[in-house]
Amino acid sequence: MNEFVTFLQMGGHGLYVWLAYGIAWAALIVIGARPILARRRFIAMHRAAAEPERTAE
């Protein structure tokens, strides 16, 4: 446990190191999620457009 805390503290530079990695990872997640969500939106939009036709049949 103590060892883990030492690791997190990074010899006093923990805040800097984790902030930098946090920003980098967060950015990767955001830019990665955008196209996935856009694709879902695109399909959902066309599903909504297709639904009324189906119910009308």
Place this chain on the structure above:
Amino acid sequence: MNTQRRNRLVATVFLLGGTAITAALVLTALEENVNLFYPPERVVNGDAPTGVTIRAGGMVVCGSVAHDASGLGVSFVLTDYQGSDFMVRHVGILPDLFREGQGILVTGQLDSGRVFRASEVLAKHDENYMPPEMAGIGIEAEACDPPDSTEPAFAS
């Protein structure tokens, strides 16, 4: 390639070439002003103005760092290892990486005695990263060995 495309290609090449030449001319004209700091040589030969806030840089001369008996005052000498060096006087906090043999930038003013009165001290590190065990145990001593290269970083 048809004529139309060739013309567009030529236009694009001119666009890029023109921009590159413009940028090169502007940067050449700005030359000295783009440099972040005055190297020791230009501090010593009088190129650096006195009484104006400027930046200067150099390597901390080994054995030159003298802390005041009380307070945060410190003075040290910066050099380019090529014969130019000048004295710096600073009152305040030094960066963690500040040590003898280290590259340092100082912000402040040259006084009439050409002593640099620094209001801010920044550490310049190089790209030679190393684990502590490789650098040897006496880190300070290591940095203060005679320089293995005459670092061009602080020569203009």
Place this chain on the structure above:
Amino acid sequence: MGRLAAFAHRLGSPRWFFDITGPWLVVLSVIGIALVTVGSVWGLVFAPEDYQQGNSFRIIYVHVPTAHLAEALYLAMGAAGVVLLVWRMKLADMFIAVTAPVGMAITGVALLTGAIWGKPTWGAWWVWDARTTSVLVLFFLYVGLMALRQAIPAREQAGRAVAVLAVVGTVNVPIIKYSVDWWLTLHQPSSFSLTEPPTMPAQMWLPLLVNVVGFYCLVAAVVLAGLRNEILERESGTAWVRDWLARKLRGSVA
């Protein structure tokens, strides 16, 4: 028609591009996530600390990959700009449109991680030296590309104007790269180069290499995914997109 010309001709077909890139996207994502995970854990846990900087040195493993990518993405957009201006290839326009926000985010990360690294090592978050300033200019070029596209309503004109800015802006890339050699800067020279041996031991640069390759793969996957969406949207009236959607809505395509 030579092989290259044939390839270029097919690249002109967004549908062909969409069809072949599906598997690439999966491969690049998987490799990218794996490498960034390995590289980050390696850099955070197993790489040794620096003899001067201690653990703040570990920021290099996210700073260098993003800084490299920031320049590489802009060069790629510049190349696409030339292709668009000369050959009027639609895919090149879509590439610039998709890459600009990604490049802006990556450049932002490079600037922020650089600032965070600067504080404990240099003693300042920010210094206006040639390197930091030229990267800030790069960031604003990305912003400018996006703003310019927004400002011009007609898609084709917007695409060409943006392409001109993309081409012109590439002049900044060699300035960024050589700023540390041409001028006196606080920023240190490159730690990573294709042509010269690294200036640090293998236990320090191997995780860096892993993360650089990983970030490239991940960002390539993100750009590819964005391009595929852009293609679907711009071609949404065509028969092949309707077919694709119909299959998709029936749930027969993964």
